[in-house]
Amino acid sequence: MIEVDGVEKTYGRATALAPTSIRFEAGTTTSIIGPSGCGKSTLLRIIAGLIPADRGKVIYDGEVLSTDNVNGLRLRTGFVLQDGGLFPHLTAQRNVTLVAEVIGRGTDASRRERVKELAALVRLPEARLVNHPRDLSGGERQRVSMMRALFLDPSWVLLDEPLGALDPITRRGLQTELRSIFARLNKTVILVTHDMGEAAYLGDRVLLMRAGRVVQEGTARELAEQPAEPFVSEFLRAQRSPLEEDAA
């Protein structure tokens, strides 16, 4: 479980994150959604220990995140970023195994076995792994990024707009696969997305933010049927359907 307790962040006079407390239960997936600039990435980065909060604490399975344990906790956390965040000068395979090699986890043979297993899990043909990131499609890069995130069998997986840069068909395919991976691996997953359909499909629970605070958390159905404030309904309605007449 990850707990965020009274976490707050300001930049100058601007509040990026008002005091926020949330629990992310073990084995569940939470989607964080909201308009641009509402503080989604700030919240995720504070949870990841990538930026410090001004106040409050983040607690991983009872352990308060601090400068002393951040590196250890990072090894137990998988990250997936929008563009994959892969090292351009390394092959896909080395991107996947690099951290394990550096920290001396496993042998060459066991790492090769793990790569095989993860390639099957994310449905990436192993032959693609000899390529550098520039020679992979966006969807393939995200599969590699997912393999890298899962390599050390992390307890927690944090994803910041992992599918944001993909075309709708690739995105939909990867949504289906991510959901099945999350269900199979039973990890604690926190995912930032701009897409309400994706948030509802992948998340057991959706956390809707606006202007640095959490407006409502619940299932997509709860948000739709019992909106905490008019903004919730407005946000849910804001995604245009393809057959909608162009009223503007």
Ligand SMILES: Nc1ncnc2c1ncn2[C@@H]1O[C@H](COP(=O)(O)OP(=O)(O)OP(=O)(O)O)[C@@H](O)[C@H]1O
């Ligand atoms: N390093 C920084 N310095 C100053 N202001 C920042 C910094 N990082 C974020 N902010 C501000 O904090 C607020 C929240 O930013 P954040 O990136 O968390 O939003 P977001 O919801 O992830 O947005 P987006 O969906 O566009 O990525 C914004 O107003 C942003 O301009």
